[in-house]
Amino acid sequence: MFPRFCFIFVLTLLIDAVSLHQVVEGVEGRSVTLKCSHRHILLEDKPLTVHWRHNDIRNVFDIIHGRFSVKEQDPVYKNRAEVLLEELKGHVFLKLTDLQLSDEGTYLCFVPALGIFHSTQLVVKEQTLPKYAAVRVQVRSHGTGTRLSRTLHLLIPLSGLILHFI
Template sequence: MESWLCICFIVLFIDEVSLEKVEGSVGNSAVLPCRYDGQLQDLTAHWRYNDIKNVYDIQAGKESAKEQHPDYTSRTLVFSHEFVKGNFSLKLVNLLLTDEGTYCCYVIDINYQQCTYLSVKETPRTTGTRSEEKAERMNHGLDIKANEIVALLIPLLSVIIPLFI
């Protein structure tokens, strides 16, 4: 039990663990990277938001939005001509504040995963004082850090917990 707590404690203090960050602003677009070195044919890949929403699927090398969550309808693009080069990157258009979070690309056939944290900022406002804006940015930064920690803990705990059962 103590070793499990020690591992969780260490993970909480790991900063910037291979979680790529992409920034975007409301109404614009962002490209979420997913690249695997090597030539690939007809693979299956899934894009997920916070491991709960189906953002996009690539089934046997073909694009598929069949089971896509309604939040992403008509807002996703992939680069299908790049699949054979190992590029499964996703472009998310017309960004919303609710799009902020962790997006993971899972390439099933080769057991590969790449996650990206998307930070979405509001378009600049002309009202408000500098101190209000500074306080808002500081609070937003704490929210991002908490989301990153949770995104890192979920896969780690799914591996560690079975070891102690």
């Protein structure tokens, strides 16, 4: 009976470890939310410690004994990283705002007391600019400046556009 129990326990750990890595895509300038674990983490029952790190080097966000701490936070994430308060009843999420291309990489979340170590690969795509700008121009009478009943809708290509203001 003991070997069978050990096999099931080890198999459960392996299945748990395999599912701990995920890939999330974000767009430069926008926001993204990263999940710490697929397991429920109740911070209210006991004051847990949760750490978020970027590429094992940068301190993104900490929860120390149930309290938010940005004391050791890397300045790159100041006012851009937060743990979502409404999500603390079961899961811990990290929200990154104003994504930069340099935010791309591996984000590690670990909860030492529960043995949770979760990694998320963040891929940040460059923000694409529109190829055309839509402009609406109202037509006015040359002599009187009176607005005529016509409106022109123009599509102006943005590539190679040079504007001159007079």
